[in-house]
Amino acid sequence: MNTLVDDILEKLQQHALVKTTRVVNYDETSSGKLEVKIRCDLPKSHHENGNVSDSALTGNIKKDLKVVLREISDWMKEKE
16 A cells, blocks of 8 residues: 555554544556545544534535645645
């Protein structure tokens, strides 16, 4: 599997909130493009400190994608 995907899976599996992870779709093309879908089981109604808080996600895919991509970008910069 792609090393980036392995890193993401490792981070998810090490996080206290993540009960289980699984790759439900993995497609690596000959041109080097990658599509992966990962599912995680999380405890219901709990934040890592036991508190529920509002999400920055709005349910609007176009707006939420920017938030998610910014978080991924920040994470990738930390990996460099």
